[in-house]
Amino acid sequence: MIALNAFAPVTLESLVAQAALLTRVDRKYLLPLDTVADVVSHADPRVRVLDIDGSRDFAYDSVYFDTPDFLAYRLTALRRRRRFKLRTRTYLDTGGSYLELKTKSGRGTTVKERMPYAPIDRARITPSGGAYAADLLAQR
Incomplete structure (x- = not known):
């Protein structure tokens, strides 16, 4: 079990307000669960965990879209600096759903824009x- 209760909570409203101001760089890693628990146990104490009505574990459903010629996939597979991802994300616990467009700039930053x-x-x-x-996409 990952000890998320060791971290201070952040509300959904606060997280959304802060995230709206962010342009970020993402790095994702695949780790064995016991390694994740160890990493989390050594996390900076300033880390906060999303808490909605006392729950800190959430589910979502994502559907990814591509062009008929798989442009989004090819741009990523060929490691193009400028690429995009189009998906819907539905937060199963809150019922909110969004169409999201994530783009990578030439400098590696990720910009996510979304609509309900x-x-x-x-x-x-x-x-x-x-x-x-x-x-x-035309603006990019």
Whole structure:
């Protein structure tokens, strides 16, 4: 078990407000569970954990989209500096759903922009969702 209770909580509202101001660099690692527990036990004490009504463990559903010629995949597979990811993410515990466009800049930073999305539409791109994504990609 990972000892998340050792860290101070952060509310969803506070996290969303802070995250809206961030442009970030992501690094993801695949670790055995016992290694994760060890890493977490050595984390900076200033780390905070999302807490919603006393819960610190959440589920979400993501659906990823690509072009017919798999452009998003190819840009990533070929390690292009400028690339994108389009997905819906539905937070199963809160019911919120979003269409998200994540882009990588030439300098390696990730920028995520999103719009509210009907959960029932999470497995498809609606006309308004397609227009939103096309407009954002045209600006890049």
